[in-house]
Amino acid sequence: MSRYFKAEVISNLTLNNNSNLLTIAPLQTIIDPEPGQFYMIDVGNTYDPLLKRPFSLFRKIPEGIQFLYRVIGRGTMLMKELKSREIINVLGPFGNKYPEPESDKIPLLIAGGIGIASLFSLAEALSKKAYILYGVRNKDELLMLDGLKGLTDKLIISTDDGSIGEKGMISDVLNEFLIHHSSLITHYLLYACGPKPMLEAVSRIAREKGVKGYMSVEENMACGVGACLGCTIKTIDGYKRVCKEGPVFLIEEIIW
């Protein structure tokens, strides 16, 4: 069971104008991934692009592993071109995982945009217990809605343009939520994943309200195994590697 394996592309579905769902079947037995962990994926077979790209586990299914990804640059554009039956090299699973909540906690999952990718499998593991706050730019960017509804009856959606759910940023929705449920505040445990600005906002809110929790952060990565020191973020104990000590960190340890 190696963390460097070849996998066959089963499918690479276009979900909307900028998001895809990639399903791969490892050609050998692999290590079971945990929610929050990630893989390094070959997006092409030339030296341009050169480096593998990191993607969170979206779902582990019987056929293999799934990734939910947004096309934002050269690598993901090539990734979009992956055809079924192509063989790709994959590294992983890497990184820590989302710690399980103590029994007395109420998990609040806060996803911004493609951040839903890494929180989805956590929601699956938490089986119904979790609130899911999910913010996107607009209706069209909403991913896996049915799936999410199946995972919780406490799904709150927001869009920047109000095209569906509440209008505004998901961090504001979180703020409102905590104000309305202030009595239970010590029981909530946050799990956040999304773009930097959103994570910053969530950190601020968490500090103000004194709510504990975790967030999965992103940095450009080269090796994924802790060797290049390229993916560090500043924490209260100095720089830490997102690929090794992370990608999941305690909200209060991150210095923005």
Next chain:
Amino acid sequence: MSRYFKAEVISNLTLNNNSNLLTIAPLQTIIDPEPGQFYMIDVGNTYDPLLKRPFSLFRKIPEGIQFLYRVIGRGTMLMKELKSREIINVLGPFGNKYPEPESDKIPLLIAGGIGIASLFSLAEALSKKAYILYGVRNKDELLMLDGLKGLTDKLIISTDDGSIGEKGMISDVLNEFLIHHSSLITHYLLYACGPKPMLEAVSRIAREKGVKGYMSVEENMACGVGACLGCTIKTIDGYKRVCKEGPVFLIEEIIW
């Protein structure tokens, strides 16, 4: 009618372990190519490889243009992966052409290996009149045999290992041929295309026997349009550009 056009890949057939036949359909009206001319073809859509690759016109057919190519390096390996319906950028036709023989001449086409690619369409144009001397390493490397038989009843084949036709190099076959037909020597007109060593040998023989003729030569190319001066060969009048003054040169003007 531009010499820079997009074309759709119709088919990309594997003929043997190292040769392919690529058929493309230009998406716009193009300039009619002449035997001996070549095109610059995109082998991929990243910067690695960066440059287009030069390939001779193999055949102009109603559906489009055909190229016969050997897989020898990174670019042609990627070219081998081209799938039908893919769109590629193509430059050409470039270079001069094989001049037509005067009516009193008997054309002798001498092809070494993939050199048959550029001589095939010449043979078509000469309609039956030509002798074709075609040398390959072994039986398996022989390409377009039926097609050639249809183009001439004077086809002489040689293989290094004698697995088909005469045993030995095609240049030796040429030498023998000229010795046996010495009476007609002044009537023969050579058209040669193939690897450098073969072309050198043919030049030597042509000089010795005082036979006139042409050869199509190769050099690494960047632009294909005469701008970079990267593809020059030494001639009796100094360096000349293979892509512009060539690829077809008088045998006697080339300095090896």
Next chain:
Amino acid sequence: MDLTVHIGHLKLKNPVMTASGTFGYGEEYSEFVDLNQLGAIVVKGISLKPMEGNPSPRICETPCGMLNAIGLQNVGLKRFIKEKLPYLRRFDTKVIVNILGNTMQEYKRLSEVLDGAGVDGIELNVSCPNVKKGGIIFGTDKKILARLIGKVRQSVKKAVLITKLSPNVSNIREFSKVAEDAGSDALSLINTIPAMAIDVETRRPKLANIIGGLSGPAIKPIAIRMVWEASKAVKIPVVGIGGIMNAMDAIEFMLAGATAVEIGTANFVNPRVTIAIIEGIEEYVRRKGLHNLKELTGGLNAT
């Protein structure tokens, strides 16, 4: 939209020029590009006497780049003025001549004659890695460089004088300052970087000249860094060169400090790339709501 830029007293309708040696004498690409649309055409390096250049192979490909050792094959000053210049003059674009000499005298003579012939600009090639004498030695010794530019300066009256710096130095700032102080109207960089490739099967160098100059996307990050350092060291305009394949690359150079750019190797990949880059810059300027290109040059937010 206004894409004009100024290189010294020379006004270009847009910042996109062709890089010397990659666009022939213009004619070769006229079939693909309306030359009137180019900011300027920088022609193949010209020497006093015609040069026949290096033996083949002269070029080979490398990862995201290529090596060349053309050896400055060119028709020489006389034939250039007689045969090539008149053709270029028929177009509404600026003509900049890249020159290379073996001695200071040759550089002086070349610039004198070309200035007299009314070319719009002279680009001093003190950085050609592919010729035995001259070229790069002028570009890697500050004192010699200063004297060379000083000499040429006297004989260049009308044309704008651009010094094309060698990337093959430890401190590009110092050489930029030297070139400015010696009287250059502008700097252009980078030229190709001395490099080499070997065919492991034949054990032979891939270039007959053994060493050639590396160009293409591979060198862009090095070029961006040097343009940034150079433009901070001098007040004269800097022309950015090196691996520009599209409009975003060109804009990257301008943000780093370039006033204009030269497109080289990319012409081989796409003969119409210069036009595509001009259109791409226009689109970017519109999208970002900029008024002119001054808002781009040196616009890197490095704080």
Next chain:
Amino acid sequence: MDLTVHIGHLKLKNPVMTASGTFGYGEEYSEFVDLNQLGAIVVKGISLKPMEGNPSPRICETPCGMLNAIGLQNVGLKRFIKEKLPYLRRFDTKVIVNILGNTMQEYKRLSEVLDGAGVDGIELNVSCPNVKKGGIIFGTDKKILARLIGKVRQSVKKAVLITKLSPNVSNIREFSKVAEDAGSDALSLINTIPAMAIDVETRRPKLANIIGGLSGPAIKPIAIRMVWEASKAVKIPVVGIGGIMNAMDAIEFMLAGATAVEIGTANFVNPRVTIAIIEGIEEYVRRKGLHNLKELTGGLNAT
């Protein structure tokens, strides 16, 4: 088959080493690579005191390459010897420590202690482009370089002393000669090339440090040229580094004059690449019917 090579008095079972900073302290890749099979492991640059390194982003990708500005984050000399060295010692491979100081004293102290600790080799990093003081300034001034190496030489008794040269010089031959004369047992080159990239949408540099070091296939042709020039200028062995992605690249460096090679960025693309390269060299040596690697080093047929 015999793939052994000698770097000074140090005997390697094969010429394939890992490049400093790209293989951590060995442990990070032990899951993918049997460290016993490597010719040597060159560990991340060590300084006297721990260094926390640069802010993020520290890396970004470029055409056929990448930029890094790690800023020499490392555990410092003490913790390296206490925590990292013992682990590496468990394997049957040579351990070479890359060191960087802000002053000559620091370099001297580092090499003294490491030599005492019994490391097999010390690689003087005089070419790190990513730290304010020290590093590259030692590598781009001949007099300072000579004095530095002379000082360190005195304190290195058992370990082999390798000087890792900066590519950021006009004349690598001169610096190679200086390093040889000053007492280096071997040279290694090249380090990354100072470079830069800008995000045109945000106008911000892609690295927080603005400038970083370029590595990967993009720089291979430059590295091959420098290894070729350096190896012709000195008698001591040269270790080739720069964009080696496979066995053919490694052999290209050896034909250019390298006795051994270091693999860097390629480890990120394929964590098992070092083993693949060793096997590929073996296959090549067998196919070509060579008896040992001496027949490869400098075997370029340049005539």
